[in-house]
Amino acid sequence: MWTKGQLTTYREQGFLVQRGLIPPDQIERLRSAADEMMSEQADNPPEVHVVREKSGPVRSVFCMHRNVQPFRALCRSAPIAGPIKQIFGDDAYIFHSKLNYKESFEGTVWLWHQDYGYWRYDGVDDRLASALIMLGPNTRNNGSIALVKGSHRWGVLDHYSDEITTSYKQWCITPEALREHITDESMIIPIEGEAGDVCFYDCRIVHGSNHNFSPAQRYSLIYAFAAIDNVPSGVENPRPDWVVARQFEPVTAELPESVAGTF
Template identity: 30%
Template sequence: MSTAPNAQLTDLKSDYIRRGWFKFPSRFTGQAIELLRERVQAISQESRPEVVLEKDGGRVRAIHGCHAFDEACQALVRLPCLVEMAEKLIGGPVYLYQFKVNIKQAYEGDAWPWHQDFSFWSEEDGMPRPDAVNFAISLDDVHTGNGPLTVIPGSHRLGLLDLPEKEADGMVSDWRQHVSADLAYTVTPERVEELAGENGKELILGRAGSIHAFHPSIVHSSSNNLSADRRALLLLTYNAVDNAPASPTRPVFLVDRNTDPIVPREDGRFAFEADD
């Protein structure tokens, strides 16, 4: 990807601007994904605040901020192909705003309601503009039955939708509502029906190793995992250096305070192959 022709990069950015998402032309190899799976499995077994459980307190739902304490995850963040793509989409130097892994366990993974990521970053953290990008890396094969992301193309151009009123302290919710199935910021079913009627819905599917980019303001959700197959999705959010929140209050594992531009670095453990 780092050597993709300029014409291809232009097409991808055009897709991103128009539809709010696109699929990378390459995916991580099986060896690279196996390394990430091993690290996610090990971290999931640790008792630490970055590890979030499902509402019933059973299986792991998500882990956050792994790049701050895991060497392999930090190496992933610095890969030139990812950093350079983020810089091209955003238009300048970037830093890592957020690292997380959303895990839908077989038959037990709970849904994520319809929402926009930028609602949280704007209203809770004070991010000035949606000059950021999410890269979603599939750690498992993603199919229609194990809770794939569903997006409404073009919805990122509409701004923030259905925001609740803020409390007197300027905050809407406890940060735990930002990592659970009961999200503090959601898009109403009526709005989703209207938008989907105009623009349709698209499923983000693919083999393990696939990479998708999507805009912070795109309306998206994911259903329950109804299958025997786990669905783990690793998400890297790169933010423009000049778009960093001035004084975020949420935990550092949700909002990284290090806003220095990322210095790209190759790592032989993370190789790519053409995605068919």
């Protein structure tokens, strides 16, 4: 659980980084589960949704939390679910989860955006937050996430649809809005770290990540949480449930025995 000071820092900055929050043995189980699943079912794993780079390597794997036991257990564990409940002042459910790979020299960018730039069209309010868990080193060279400190206070900036830059359709902040709001490079905070480090961040914070220029693969696991009563509604053409949840089970719900034993 966070101290009052940590919660205040999160609210002021729009994010909070905790070093070494997930122990090495748990990180190893997560890495092994991901690698095993992808090696055995590389073409179309049935329990997840895979997005690939234009050049072929995996870019993202969605819905890891539903059926892959170590990932299902982690999102309900005290180090992750505890701070999320403090942020909302209530229970939460998984809005979506994804494992973002960046293959060495091929992993591509996530352009500057706000998550709520996408999610506002899913019929939810802005009571959403994410936890990014580093499953290996995250560096500037291999494409670590960067955040713009305090940008969660700017409201939702102008976004546009980009279907060209990468294989995944992105809602990105317009260059005009970026130039207006990001006036000094010191506002951009690169979040570098080691396996087990966790970054919690607000759905409105401006963030992105660069191409992987290094010989090392980058692994980042992201759980997006919504307040328990913040469910999608009133959307004429809803996005698929691998990216927007249709299951609203609270993360504090009792774990099945087979899952609880993994953490």
